[in-house]
Amino acid sequence: MASDDGIRIMQRFLVLSLFLSVVGCGSQPAPPEGAQGKSAAEAWLKRGNESRNAKSSMGKERAVEAYSEAIRQDPTLEEAYYNRALLYAELGKAKEAVADLKHLQEQRSKQVLMLRGMFVVSAGAQCSMGNAALEKGDFDAALEKYDTALLLCPESAEAHVGRGLVFQKKDRIDDAIAEFDEAIKLSSFGVLEASLALTYHHRGEAYLVKSQFEKAVADFTKAIELEPKEPSAYTSRAKAYDSLKDKAKAEKDRQTAAGLKKEKPGEAKK
Numbered sequence: 122m123a124s125d126d127g128i129r130i131m132q133r134f135l136v137l138s139l140f141l142s143v144v145g146c147g148s149q150p151a152p153p154e155g156a157q158g159k160s161a162a163e164a165w166l167k168r169g170n171e172s173r174n175a176k177s178s179m180g181k182e183r184a185v186e187a188y189s190e191a192i193r194q195d196p197t198l199e200e201a202y203y204n205r206a207l208l209y210a211e212l213g214k215a216k217e218a219v220a221d222l223k224h225l226q227e228q229r230s231k232q233v234l235m236l237r238g239m240f241v242v243s244a245g246a247q248c249s250m251g252n253a254a255l256e257k258g259d260f261d262a263a264l265e266k267y268d269t270a271l272l273l274c275p276e277s278a279e280a281h282v283g284r285g286l287v288f289q290k291k292d293r294i295d296d297a298i299a300e301f302d303e304a305i306k307l308s309s310f311g312v313l314e315a316s317l318a319l320t321y322h323h324r325g326e327a328y329l330v331k332s333q334f335e336k337a338v339a340d341f342t343k344a345i346e347l348e349p350k351e352p353s354a355y356t357s358r359a360k361a362y363d364s365l366k367d368k369a370k371a372e373k374d375r376q377t378a379a380g381l382k383k384e385k386p387g388e389a390k391k
Contacts, residue, residue, distance in 0.1 A: 162195030169201070173208060181208055199225060203232045210243040215272035244274035251283045260287050278307040282320055289327060298327045318348035325357060329364075337361040352378035352385075 169187030172180050188205035191198055206221035218240070225233050251266030264287045270280040285300030301324035308317045325340030341358035348354065355378035362371035 157194065159195050159198075162191045162198050162201070165191035165194060166198065166201050166204075169204060173204065178212070181212060184208055185212075197228065199228060199230045199232055202228075203230075203236055206236055207239060210240060210273055213247070213269055215269045219272055240273040241277075244270040244277050244280065247273065248277065248279045248283055251280070255283065255286060255290075260290050263287050276307055278304040278316075278320070281307065282323065285323060285327075289323070289330075294327050294330050298324060298331075301327065315348050315351075318344040318351065318354070321347070322351075322354055322357065325354075325361070329357070329361060332364070334361045334364045338365070350381055350384075352381040355381070 165187050169184040169191060172184035172187055175181065175183075185205055185208050188201045188208070191201040192205070195201075202221045202225050206218045206225075209215070209218035209221065222233065222236055222240070225236065247266045247270035251263045251270065254260075254263035254266060264284060267280045267283040267287070270277050270283075274280070281300045281304035285297040285304065288294070288297035288300060301320055304320050305317070305324070308320060321340045321344040325337045325344065328334070328337035328340060338358055338361045341354050341361060344351070344354040345358070355374040359371040359374035359378070362368070362374065
């Protein structure tokens with residue numbers, strides 16, 4: 122499912138990027154014989170726009186080369202930086218994409234905000250691919266996707282959560298907690314309550330591993346406040362209460378979790 126989500130997000134990214142970029146028309150134009158400067162740059166820009174429509178990665182690489190030549194001929198050509206940045210993001214070359222964004226920022230280009238928005242979409246696609254890799258147990262590939270997402274969108278709470286889950290799998294619990302901490306900070310700017318509840322739950326599980334049971338209870342309690350109908354948070358908090366020798370609270374949480382599990386089939390029918 123996560124893989125399908127990533128494909129759909131990337132498809133939307135491609136459609137948006139093609140719509141928002143300056144698209145050339147006709148066959149690939151060759152730069153005028155002996156042309157230099159702005160006229161040659163425009164011709165190379167059109168060649169890049171034509172090549173970027175190709176489905177193959179080779180075609181996209183040719184487009185990148187054409188945009189690079191356009192920039193060499195005219196370093197002020199904003200469209201070339203913008204289109205090349207989109208292609209770099211699509212190809213997973215986040216550092217190069219961000220470098221083009223910074224150049225547009227230096228030029229005080231009006232396209233900066235639009236490009237940032239496109240990077241957010243691309244970062245979401247990278248996170249979905251990271252989630253798919255995580256589900257398959259390919260932790261290094263997942264981490265690479267989450268890192269790429271953070272280069273494109275440093276404010277991605279989802280990417281930090283993904284990194285935290287990878288670190289949990291690698292038994293790097295302190296690193297996992299640090300990632301969940303960052304995700305929670307970023308989520309304060311606005312995120313679905315269910316997603317934030319899950320982040321608190323993940324951090325609570327990390328605290329359980331470290332035997333920091335009171336912190337675990339606090340996180341599971343916060344998860345319950347945000348998503349009171351989710352039985353897993355009660356089950357996890359019960360484990361923390363067991364470790365704190367508070368059997369009464371543990372049993373109450375287990376009963377609540379059991380009741381919520383019985384309710385879910387009825388909710389699904391509705």
